[in-house]
Amino acid sequence: MIRYYAEYDSPLGKISIVSDGKELKELRFVDEYVGHSDELPIFDTTRRWLDSYFSGKIPDFTPPLAPFGTLFHRRVWIELLSIPYGKTTTYGDIAKRIGCKSAQAVGNAVHNNPIAIIIPCHRVIGANGQLRGYAYGIDRKRQLLQIEKHHV
Numbered sequence: 202m203i204r205y206y207a208e209y210d211s212p213l214g215k216i217s218i219v220s221d222g223k224e225l226k227e228l229r230f231v232d233e234y235v236g237h238s239d240e241l242p243i244f245d246t247t248r249r250w251l252d253s254y255f256s257g258k259i260p261d262f263t264p265p266l267a268p269f270g271t272l273f274h275r276r277v278w279i280e281l282l283s284i285p286y287g288k289t290t291t292y293g294d295i296a297k298r299i300g301c302k303s304a305q306a307v308g309n310a311v312h313n314n315p316i317a318i319i320i321p322c323h324r325v326i327g328a329n330g331q332l333r334g335y336a337y338g339i340d341r342k343r344q345l346l347q348i349e350k351h352h353v
Contacts, residue, residue: 206219206234207239214231214341217235224265225243268320274314291325292305
């Protein structure tokens with residue numbers, strides 16, 4: 202598969218954007234950019250989404266997404282897309298909604314989400330209301346939730 206790369210400088214750090222040329226494959230916080238920056242319509246669309254999000258607006262569109270993962274992971278990621286902006290849910294609640302007995306399995310799928318922010322894995326919290334792991338650090342998770350809390 203051919204992969205194209207772009208960059209985005211967010212208020213929370215550098216973001217690497219990866220596409221197959223038509224759909225978004227990855228959106229990850231990175232310490233430094235890898236690859237070169239290609240210019241494709243999907244990258245313009247993704248940057249517009251990110252600009253809207255980081256300016257405190259609720260994006261009214263979603264770029265075309267095509268994350269790679271197992272069937273179970275994709276079921277969890279689809280469920281993540283249904284979590285409203287500014288709201289949170291728990292790993293256990295997601296497990297119940299998709300008919301899974303293991304909140305831990307859901308946690309694994311959430312952790313392996315390749316499209317951060319747009320597939321809002323940061324909106325998933327522990328059963329006790331505590332912030333639990335986030336691939337890009339609890340501080341970033343807290344900041345993303347604060348962005349949404351202040352603009353609901």
